[in-house]
Amino acid sequence: MRVVTIPHYLDDRTFESVIEALQPWPPEGRVLFDARATKWASPYGFAALLTAAEALRAGGAEIPRLAVPESDDVRSYWAKAGFFVHAAEQFELHGKVPRRPPDTASDILLPITAVRGSEDVHDVVGRIQEQAARILTGELHLEARATLRFSMTLSEACQNVVEHAGSGGWVAVHAFTWRRRLGRRVAVIAVCDGGIGFRASLEPSEGRKFGDRWSDGTALEAALIHAVSRFRDPGRGQGLAAIRKYLTTWNGKISIRSGTARLSVVPAWDDDEPLETGQPFFPGAQVQIVIPAQEPLKE
Protein backbone atom coordinates (compact mmCIF):
# COMPACT_ATOMS: atom_id res chain seq x y z
CA MET A 1 0.00 0.00 0.00
CA ARG A 2 1.42 3.35 -1.03
CA VAL A 3 0.32 6.18 1.24
CA VAL A 4 0.04 9.59 -0.37
CA THR A 5 -0.45 12.45 2.03
CA ILE A 6 -2.80 15.13 0.80
CA PRO A 7 -1.45 18.59 1.70
CA HIS A 8 -3.20 20.76 4.28
CA TYR A 9 -4.07 23.22 1.52
CA LEU A 10 -4.75 21.37 -1.69
CA ASP A 11 -4.49 23.52 -4.80
CA ASP A 12 -2.78 23.45 -8.19
CA ARG A 13 0.67 23.99 -6.71
CA THR A 14 0.46 21.67 -3.73
CA PHE A 15 -1.11 18.93 -5.84
CA GLU A 16 2.38 18.57 -7.33
CA SER A 17 3.41 16.80 -4.12
CA VAL A 18 0.60 14.30 -4.71
CA ILE A 19 1.84 13.70 -8.24
CA GLU A 20 5.38 13.28 -7.00
CA ALA A 21 4.25 10.71 -4.47
CA LEU A 22 2.62 8.70 -7.27
CA GLN A 23 5.88 8.32 -9.22
CA PRO A 24 6.87 6.36 -11.11
CA TRP A 25 3.52 6.51 -12.87
CA PRO A 26 1.56 4.30 -12.72
CA PRO A 27 2.41 3.44 -9.13
CA GLU A 28 2.63 -0.17 -8.14
CA GLY A 29 0.26 -1.50 -5.52
CA ARG A 30 -2.80 0.01 -4.01
CA VAL A 31 -2.80 3.71 -3.14
CA LEU A 32 -4.18 5.33 -0.03
CA PHE A 33 -4.75 9.06 -0.27
CA ASP A 34 -4.60 10.39 3.26
CA ALA A 35 -6.60 13.61 3.55
CA ARG A 36 -7.25 13.38 7.28
CA ALA A 37 -5.29 16.54 8.04
CA THR A 38 -6.39 18.47 4.98
CA LYS A 39 -8.02 21.79 5.78
CA TRP A 40 -8.93 23.26 2.42
CA ALA A 41 -9.13 22.34 -1.24
CA SER A 42 -9.45 24.50 -4.31
CA PRO A 43 -11.63 23.44 -7.24
CA TYR A 44 -8.43 22.28 -8.92
CA GLY A 45 -7.58 20.18 -5.88
CA PHE A 46 -10.98 18.47 -5.93
CA ALA A 47 -10.97 17.86 -9.67
CA ALA A 48 -7.35 16.69 -9.77
CA LEU A 49 -7.86 14.29 -6.87
CA LEU A 50 -10.81 12.64 -8.62
CA THR A 51 -8.77 12.56 -11.82
CA ALA A 52 -5.93 10.78 -10.06
CA ALA A 53 -8.28 8.09 -8.78
CA GLU A 54 -9.96 7.66 -12.13
CA ALA A 55 -6.63 7.49 -13.96
CA LEU A 56 -5.31 4.87 -11.53
CA ARG A 57 -8.36 2.72 -12.09
CA ALA A 58 -8.23 3.24 -15.86
CA GLY A 59 -4.69 1.87 -15.72
CA GLY A 60 -5.92 -1.30 -14.09
CA ALA A 61 -5.01 -0.45 -10.50
CA GLU A 62 -7.17 -1.48 -7.60
CA ILE A 63 -9.65 1.15 -6.46
CA PRO A 64 -7.66 3.62 -4.35
CA ARG A 65 -8.57 4.41 -0.77
CA LEU A 66 -9.25 7.90 0.54
CA ALA A 67 -9.08 8.76 4.22
CA VAL A 68 -11.44 11.73 4.41
CA PRO A 69 -10.67 14.91 6.39
CA GLU A 70 -11.11 14.61 10.14
CA SER A 71 -12.50 18.10 10.60
CA ASP A 72 -16.30 18.31 10.51
CA ASP A 73 -16.13 21.73 8.87
CA VAL A 74 -13.80 20.53 6.16
CA ARG A 75 -15.89 17.44 5.47
CA SER A 76 -19.00 19.58 5.33
CA TYR A 77 -17.38 21.91 2.81
CA TRP A 78 -16.19 18.99 0.69
CA ALA A 79 -19.74 17.67 0.68
CA LYS A 80 -21.12 21.05 -0.36
CA ALA A 81 -18.55 21.18 -3.12
CA GLY A 82 -20.03 17.94 -4.45
CA PHE A 83 -16.81 16.04 -3.94
CA PHE A 84 -18.09 13.03 -2.02
CA VAL A 85 -20.84 12.26 -4.55
CA HIS A 86 -18.17 11.50 -7.13
CA ALA A 87 -15.50 10.35 -4.71
CA ALA A 88 -17.77 7.49 -3.62
CA GLU A 89 -17.46 6.11 -7.15
CA GLN A 90 -13.73 6.66 -7.52
CA PHE A 91 -12.39 5.78 -4.06
CA GLU A 92 -12.99 3.39 -1.26
CA LEU A 93 -13.80 6.03 1.34
CA HIS A 94 -12.59 5.73 4.92
CA GLY A 95 -13.91 7.98 7.64
CA LYS A 96 -17.13 9.77 8.32
CA VAL A 97 -18.72 11.07 5.14
CA PRO A 98 -21.55 13.59 5.50
CA ARG A 99 -24.80 12.15 4.22
CA ARG A 100 -26.28 15.48 3.17
CA PRO A 101 -26.51 16.00 -0.56
CA PRO A 102 -24.40 18.78 -1.99
CA ASP A 103 -26.06 22.15 -1.88
CA THR A 104 -24.69 25.32 -3.28
CA ALA A 105 -22.70 27.32 -0.78
CA SER A 106 -22.47 30.97 -1.73
CA ASP A 107 -18.91 30.64 -3.01
CA ILE A 108 -19.47 27.48 -5.02
CA LEU A 109 -20.58 28.53 -8.47
CA LEU A 110 -20.48 25.02 -9.77
CA PRO A 111 -20.00 21.94 -7.59
CA ILE A 112 -17.74 19.20 -8.91
CA THR A 113 -19.42 17.97 -12.07
CA ALA A 114 -18.48 15.12 -14.34
CA VAL A 115 -17.93 16.00 -18.00
CA ARG A 116 -18.41 12.99 -20.24
CA GLY A 117 -20.15 14.37 -23.32
CA SER A 118 -21.55 17.48 -24.93
CA GLU A 119 -24.83 17.19 -23.00
CA ASP A 120 -22.80 17.68 -19.82
CA VAL A 121 -21.35 20.88 -21.26
CA HIS A 122 -24.87 22.17 -21.93
CA ASP A 123 -25.79 21.29 -18.37
CA VAL A 124 -22.74 23.06 -16.92
CA VAL A 125 -23.31 26.22 -18.97
CA GLY A 126 -27.01 26.28 -18.10
CA ARG A 127 -26.38 25.86 -14.37
CA ILE A 128 -23.58 28.38 -14.01
CA GLN A 129 -25.11 31.54 -15.43
CA GLU A 130 -27.29 32.83 -12.62
CA GLN A 131 -24.66 32.24 -9.95
CA ALA A 132 -21.92 33.55 -12.20
CA ALA A 133 -23.77 36.81 -12.79
CA ARG A 134 -24.01 37.41 -9.05
CA ILE A 135 -20.35 36.66 -8.38
CA LEU A 136 -18.76 38.22 -11.44
CA THR A 137 -20.57 41.51 -11.47
CA GLY A 138 -21.41 41.74 -7.76
CA GLU A 139 -18.16 40.59 -6.22
CA LEU A 140 -15.50 40.71 -8.92
CA HIS A 141 -16.82 43.94 -10.46
CA LEU A 142 -16.61 42.68 -14.02
CA GLU A 143 -18.75 44.23 -16.74
CA ALA A 144 -22.28 42.82 -17.18
CA ARG A 145 -21.47 40.91 -20.36
CA ALA A 146 -18.66 39.12 -18.54
CA THR A 147 -21.18 36.54 -17.37
CA LEU A 148 -21.72 35.28 -20.89
CA ARG A 149 -18.02 35.47 -21.70
CA PHE A 150 -17.31 33.52 -18.53
CA SER A 151 -19.83 30.87 -19.56
CA MET A 152 -18.22 30.69 -22.98
CA THR A 153 -14.84 30.26 -21.35
CA LEU A 154 -16.22 27.45 -19.23
CA SER A 155 -17.87 25.84 -22.24
CA GLU A 156 -14.69 25.86 -24.30
CA ALA A 157 -12.62 24.50 -21.41
CA CYS A 158 -15.06 21.64 -20.86
CA GLN A 159 -15.25 20.84 -24.56
CA ASN A 160 -11.52 20.38 -24.54
CA VAL A 161 -12.11 17.35 -22.34
CA VAL A 162 -14.89 15.95 -24.49
CA GLU A 163 -13.01 16.44 -27.75
CA HIS A 164 -9.42 15.74 -26.90
CA ALA A 165 -9.07 13.76 -23.71
CA GLY A 166 -10.41 10.46 -24.91
CA SER A 167 -11.88 10.11 -21.44
CA GLY A 168 -14.20 11.97 -19.13
CA GLY A 169 -13.18 14.71 -16.79
CA TRP A 170 -14.27 16.94 -13.95
CA VAL A 171 -15.11 20.60 -13.69
CA ALA A 172 -15.65 22.86 -10.69
CA VAL A 173 -15.98 26.61 -10.26
CA HIS A 174 -15.56 28.42 -6.96
CA ALA A 175 -15.18 32.00 -5.85
CA PHE A 176 -13.05 32.76 -2.84
CA THR A 177 -10.66 35.27 -1.39
CA TRP A 178 -7.17 34.27 -2.42
CA ARG A 179 -5.35 35.71 0.55
CA ARG A 180 -1.97 34.07 0.18
CA ARG A 181 -1.32 34.75 -3.49
CA LEU A 182 -3.36 37.78 -4.45
CA GLY A 183 -5.21 39.25 -1.50
CA ARG A 184 -8.53 39.64 -3.29
CA ARG A 185 -11.59 37.77 -4.49
CA VAL A 186 -11.16 35.43 -7.42
CA ALA A 187 -13.31 33.11 -9.47
CA VAL A 188 -11.51 29.88 -10.28
CA ILE A 189 -12.43 27.36 -12.95
CA ALA A 190 -10.77 23.97 -12.81
CA VAL A 191 -11.18 21.37 -15.54
CA CYS A 192 -9.19 18.17 -15.17
CA ASP A 193 -9.05 14.92 -17.06
CA GLY A 194 -6.82 11.87 -17.00
CA GLY A 195 -6.98 11.23 -20.72
CA ILE A 196 -4.38 11.20 -23.45
CA GLY A 197 -3.04 14.72 -22.86
CA PHE A 198 -2.03 17.45 -25.32
CA ARG A 199 1.09 15.73 -26.62
CA ALA A 200 -0.67 12.58 -27.76
CA SER A 201 -3.67 14.53 -29.03
CA LEU A 202 -1.55 16.78 -31.25
CA GLU A 203 1.23 14.35 -32.15
CA PRO A 204 -0.28 12.97 -35.39
CA SER A 205 -0.61 16.46 -36.88
CA GLU A 206 2.22 18.38 -35.18
CA GLY A 207 4.83 15.94 -33.93
CA ARG A 208 6.78 15.69 -37.15
CA LYS A 209 7.03 19.48 -37.54
CA PHE A 210 8.78 19.75 -34.19
CA GLY A 211 11.00 16.68 -34.62
CA ASP A 212 13.26 16.16 -31.62
CA ARG A 213 11.78 19.19 -29.91
CA TRP A 214 8.35 17.58 -29.67
CA SER A 215 7.37 17.25 -26.02
CA ASP A 216 4.60 17.95 -23.56
CA GLY A 217 5.85 21.53 -23.34
CA THR A 218 5.89 22.21 -27.08
CA ALA A 219 2.49 20.56 -27.43
CA LEU A 220 1.07 22.89 -24.78
CA GLU A 221 2.67 25.91 -26.47
CA ALA A 222 1.27 24.86 -29.83
CA ALA A 223 -2.25 24.56 -28.41
CA LEU A 224 -2.40 27.51 -26.05
CA ILE A 225 -0.09 30.06 -27.66
CA HIS A 226 -0.40 29.19 -31.35
CA ALA A 227 -4.02 27.91 -31.34
CA VAL A 228 -2.99 24.71 -33.11
CA SER A 229 -5.51 21.90 -33.27
CA ARG A 230 -5.17 18.27 -34.28
CA PHE A 231 -7.93 18.88 -36.83
CA ARG A 232 -7.13 20.40 -40.23
CA ASP A 233 -10.41 22.28 -40.11
CA PRO A 234 -9.60 26.05 -40.13
CA GLY A 235 -12.20 26.74 -37.46
CA ARG A 236 -10.48 24.55 -34.89
CA GLY A 237 -8.16 25.69 -32.14
CA GLN A 238 -10.15 28.83 -31.41
CA GLY A 239 -11.46 27.81 -28.00
CA LEU A 240 -8.23 28.25 -26.08
CA ALA A 241 -7.42 31.38 -28.12
CA ALA A 242 -10.75 32.87 -27.06
CA ILE A 243 -10.13 31.99 -23.43
CA ARG A 244 -6.76 33.73 -23.60
CA LYS A 245 -8.36 36.82 -25.12
CA TYR A 246 -10.95 37.11 -22.37
CA LEU A 247 -8.37 36.49 -19.67
CA THR A 248 -6.24 39.30 -21.05
CA THR A 249 -9.25 41.60 -20.72
CA TRP A 250 -9.85 40.48 -17.14
CA ASN A 251 -6.19 40.33 -16.13
CA GLY A 252 -6.73 36.65 -15.48
CA LYS A 253 -4.49 33.63 -15.58
CA ILE A 254 -4.64 30.24 -17.25
CA SER A 255 -2.40 27.30 -16.44
CA ILE A 256 -2.44 23.94 -18.15
CA ARG A 257 -0.58 20.93 -16.89
CA SER A 258 -0.24 17.98 -19.20
CA GLY A 259 2.11 15.03 -18.93
CA THR A 260 5.41 16.44 -17.67
CA ALA A 261 4.88 20.12 -18.46
CA ARG A 262 2.90 23.06 -17.19
CA LEU A 263 2.29 26.19 -19.23
CA SER A 264 0.83 29.40 -17.86
CA VAL A 265 -0.15 32.72 -19.31
CA VAL A 266 1.01 34.79 -16.40
CA PRO A 267 -0.55 38.18 -15.58
CA ALA A 268 1.40 40.97 -13.90
CA TRP A 269 0.06 40.14 -10.44
CA ASP A 270 1.60 36.66 -10.45
CA ASP A 271 5.18 35.43 -10.50
CA ASP A 272 4.54 31.93 -11.78
CA GLU A 273 6.88 30.33 -14.31
CA PRO A 274 5.43 30.58 -17.83
CA LEU A 275 6.68 27.11 -18.76
CA GLU A 276 7.80 24.31 -16.49
CA THR A 277 9.12 21.14 -18.06
CA GLY A 278 10.56 17.92 -16.67
CA GLN A 279 7.84 17.65 -14.06
CA PRO A 280 6.74 14.29 -12.69
CA PHE A 281 4.32 12.64 -15.12
CA PHE A 282 0.59 12.90 -14.61
CA PRO A 283 -1.83 11.77 -17.31
CA GLY A 284 -4.31 13.94 -19.17
CA ALA A 285 -4.68 17.68 -18.90
CA GLN A 286 -5.45 19.86 -15.91
CA VAL A 287 -6.59 23.38 -16.57
CA GLN A 288 -6.97 26.19 -14.06
CA ILE A 289 -8.38 29.60 -14.90
CA VAL A 290 -8.23 32.41 -12.35
CA ILE A 291 -10.23 35.61 -12.77
CA PRO A 292 -9.44 38.24 -10.15
CA ALA A 293 -11.65 41.01 -8.84
CA GLN A 294 -11.16 44.13 -10.91
CA GLU A 295 -9.53 46.41 -8.36
CA PRO A 296 -6.11 47.91 -7.86
CA LEU A 297 -3.44 45.61 -6.43
CA LYS A 298 -2.63 46.14 -2.78
CA GLU A 299 0.66 47.88 -2.16
Place this chain on the structure above:
Amino acid sequence: MILTIRVDELLQLTLSRPSRDLVTRPTGAAIRGSIERAIAATTCPTTLLDFEWVGLIDFSCADEVVAKLLRVVDAGVYIVLRGVDETQAEAIDDVLARQGLAVTALPRAGGLQMLGYTTPDLSLAFQMVHAAGSGDATRLAGRLGWSLERAADALQTLAMRRLILAAGGTFAPLPLQ
Protein backbone atom coordinates in the same frame (compact mmCIF):
# COMPACT_ATOMS: atom_id res chain seq x y z
CA MET B 1 -38.45 35.89 -50.82
CA ILE B 2 -36.80 35.10 -47.54
CA LEU B 3 -36.57 31.90 -45.55
CA THR B 4 -36.57 32.59 -41.82
CA ILE B 5 -35.21 29.94 -39.45
CA ARG B 6 -35.51 30.34 -35.69
CA VAL B 7 -32.28 28.91 -34.36
CA ASP B 8 -33.72 28.43 -30.86
CA GLU B 9 -36.37 26.10 -32.28
CA LEU B 10 -33.73 23.98 -33.98
CA LEU B 11 -31.84 23.93 -30.68
CA GLN B 12 -34.85 22.52 -28.87
CA LEU B 13 -35.25 19.84 -31.51
CA THR B 14 -31.59 18.92 -31.23
CA LEU B 15 -31.25 18.64 -27.45
CA SER B 16 -32.92 16.19 -25.13
CA ARG B 17 -33.14 18.86 -22.41
CA PRO B 18 -34.36 22.45 -22.88
CA SER B 19 -31.60 25.02 -23.30
CA ARG B 20 -31.24 28.46 -24.83
CA ASP B 21 -27.47 28.19 -25.15
CA LEU B 22 -25.77 27.32 -28.38
CA VAL B 23 -22.71 25.46 -27.15
CA THR B 24 -20.57 22.50 -28.25
CA ARG B 25 -19.58 21.31 -31.69
CA PRO B 26 -21.96 18.33 -31.90
CA THR B 27 -24.91 20.63 -31.17
CA GLY B 28 -23.68 23.18 -33.70
CA ALA B 29 -23.12 20.53 -36.35
CA ALA B 30 -26.63 19.13 -35.84
CA ILE B 31 -28.17 22.59 -36.13
CA ARG B 32 -26.14 23.38 -39.24
CA GLY B 33 -27.37 20.13 -40.77
CA SER B 34 -30.98 21.20 -40.16
CA ILE B 35 -30.30 24.62 -41.67
CA GLU B 36 -28.65 23.09 -44.73
CA ARG B 37 -31.64 20.82 -45.29
CA ALA B 38 -34.04 23.77 -44.98
CA ILE B 39 -32.01 25.80 -47.45
CA ALA B 40 -31.86 22.89 -49.88
CA ALA B 41 -35.65 22.59 -49.77
CA THR B 42 -36.40 26.25 -50.49
CA THR B 43 -36.18 28.45 -53.56
CA CYS B 44 -35.62 31.57 -51.42
CA PRO B 45 -32.19 33.03 -52.14
CA THR B 46 -31.91 34.67 -48.72
CA THR B 47 -32.02 32.84 -45.42
CA LEU B 48 -32.47 34.74 -42.16
CA LEU B 49 -31.10 32.87 -39.17
CA ASP B 50 -32.97 34.27 -36.20
CA PHE B 51 -30.93 34.37 -32.96
CA GLU B 52 -33.41 36.51 -31.03
CA TRP B 53 -34.30 33.78 -28.50
CA VAL B 54 -30.87 32.20 -28.28
CA GLY B 55 -28.80 32.73 -25.12
CA LEU B 56 -25.06 32.51 -25.49
CA ILE B 57 -23.18 31.08 -28.42
CA ASP B 58 -19.70 29.81 -27.80
CA PHE B 59 -16.84 29.85 -30.30
CA SER B 60 -17.10 26.20 -31.23
CA CYS B 61 -20.78 26.50 -31.98
CA ALA B 62 -20.30 29.79 -33.85
CA ASP B 63 -17.79 27.97 -36.01
CA GLU B 64 -20.05 24.98 -36.61
CA VAL B 65 -23.26 26.92 -37.24
CA VAL B 66 -22.13 30.08 -39.02
CA ALA B 67 -18.59 29.65 -40.39
CA LYS B 68 -19.08 26.17 -41.77
CA LEU B 69 -22.50 27.09 -43.17
CA LEU B 70 -20.94 29.99 -45.09
CA ARG B 71 -18.39 27.58 -46.50
CA VAL B 72 -20.87 24.97 -47.70
CA VAL B 73 -23.88 26.89 -49.04
CA ASP B 74 -24.19 27.35 -52.80
CA ALA B 75 -23.04 30.55 -54.48
CA GLY B 76 -26.57 31.88 -54.96
CA VAL B 77 -27.53 31.57 -51.30
CA TYR B 78 -27.35 34.59 -48.99
CA ILE B 79 -27.17 34.16 -45.23
CA VAL B 80 -28.22 36.92 -42.83
CA LEU B 81 -28.15 36.70 -39.04
CA ARG B 82 -30.98 38.42 -37.22
CA GLY B 83 -31.41 39.30 -33.55
CA VAL B 84 -27.81 38.72 -32.50
CA ASP B 85 -26.84 40.36 -29.22
CA GLU B 86 -23.51 41.96 -28.46
CA THR B 87 -21.84 38.86 -27.04
CA GLN B 88 -23.11 36.57 -29.79
CA ALA B 89 -21.91 39.08 -32.38
CA GLU B 90 -18.51 39.20 -30.73
CA ALA B 91 -18.09 35.41 -30.87
CA ILE B 92 -19.31 35.13 -34.45
CA ASP B 93 -17.19 38.09 -35.55
CA ASP B 94 -14.07 36.58 -34.01
CA VAL B 95 -14.62 33.14 -35.50
CA LEU B 96 -15.34 34.45 -38.99
CA ALA B 97 -12.53 36.99 -39.00
CA ARG B 98 -9.97 34.28 -38.21
CA GLN B 99 -11.12 32.36 -41.27
CA GLY B 100 -11.46 35.30 -43.66
CA LEU B 101 -15.26 34.96 -43.74
CA ALA B 102 -17.97 37.57 -43.27
CA VAL B 103 -21.75 37.70 -42.88
CA THR B 104 -24.47 40.33 -42.75
CA ALA B 105 -26.16 40.72 -39.37
CA LEU B 106 -29.17 42.59 -38.04
CA PRO B 107 -28.25 43.10 -34.38
CA ARG B 108 -30.86 42.86 -31.64
CA ALA B 109 -30.14 46.47 -30.78
CA GLY B 110 -31.00 47.58 -34.32
CA GLY B 111 -29.07 48.65 -37.40
CA LEU B 112 -27.02 46.60 -39.78
CA GLN B 113 -23.60 45.10 -39.23
CA MET B 114 -20.99 43.15 -41.10
CA LEU B 115 -19.46 40.46 -38.88
CA GLY B 116 -16.15 38.78 -39.59
CA TYR B 117 -13.32 39.69 -41.90
CA THR B 118 -13.36 43.25 -43.13
CA THR B 119 -11.22 46.24 -44.09
CA PRO B 120 -12.00 49.94 -43.70
CA ASP B 121 -12.93 50.13 -47.41
CA LEU B 122 -15.22 47.10 -47.22
CA SER B 123 -16.96 48.41 -44.10
CA LEU B 124 -17.54 51.81 -45.66
CA ALA B 125 -18.76 50.40 -48.97
CA PHE B 126 -21.05 47.95 -47.16
CA GLN B 127 -22.65 50.70 -45.10
CA MET B 128 -22.96 52.95 -48.12
CA VAL B 129 -24.69 50.34 -50.29
CA HIS B 130 -27.16 49.55 -47.53
CA ALA B 131 -27.81 53.23 -46.78
CA ALA B 132 -28.04 54.53 -50.34
CA GLY B 133 -29.51 51.49 -52.12
CA SER B 134 -28.61 50.10 -55.53
CA GLY B 135 -25.89 51.67 -57.60
CA ASP B 136 -22.75 51.04 -59.52
CA ALA B 137 -19.09 51.60 -58.79
CA THR B 138 -19.16 55.08 -60.31
CA ARG B 139 -21.87 56.15 -57.90
CA LEU B 140 -20.01 54.75 -54.90
CA ALA B 141 -16.75 56.33 -56.05
CA GLY B 142 -18.48 59.68 -56.38
CA ARG B 143 -20.11 59.47 -52.95
CA LEU B 144 -16.95 58.45 -51.15
CA GLY B 145 -14.43 60.41 -53.21
CA TRP B 146 -12.68 57.19 -54.20
CA SER B 147 -11.14 56.19 -57.52
CA LEU B 148 -13.41 54.05 -59.69
CA GLU B 149 -11.03 51.14 -59.33
CA ARG B 150 -11.10 51.33 -55.54
CA ALA B 151 -14.91 51.44 -55.43
CA ALA B 152 -15.26 48.59 -57.93
CA ASP B 153 -12.81 46.49 -55.98
CA ALA B 154 -14.70 46.99 -52.71
CA LEU B 155 -18.09 46.26 -54.28
CA GLN B 156 -16.89 43.15 -56.06
CA THR B 157 -15.31 41.84 -52.88
CA LEU B 158 -18.56 42.41 -50.96
CA ALA B 159 -20.53 40.67 -53.70
CA MET B 160 -18.11 37.78 -53.78
CA ARG B 161 -18.58 37.39 -50.03
CA ARG B 162 -22.35 37.46 -50.54
CA LEU B 163 -22.78 40.59 -48.44
CA ILE B 164 -24.48 42.50 -51.29
CA LEU B 165 -26.14 41.50 -54.56
CA ALA B 166 -24.44 42.05 -57.91
CA ALA B 167 -26.13 42.08 -61.31
CA GLY B 168 -24.83 43.59 -64.53
CA GLY B 169 -22.52 46.11 -62.91
CA THR B 170 -25.12 47.21 -60.36
CA PHE B 171 -24.76 46.42 -56.71
CA ALA B 172 -27.71 46.24 -54.31
CA PRO B 173 -28.32 45.54 -50.64
CA LEU B 174 -29.51 42.10 -49.69
CA PRO B 175 -33.29 41.94 -49.38
CA LEU B 176 -33.91 41.87 -45.63
CA GLN B 177 -37.70 42.22 -45.39
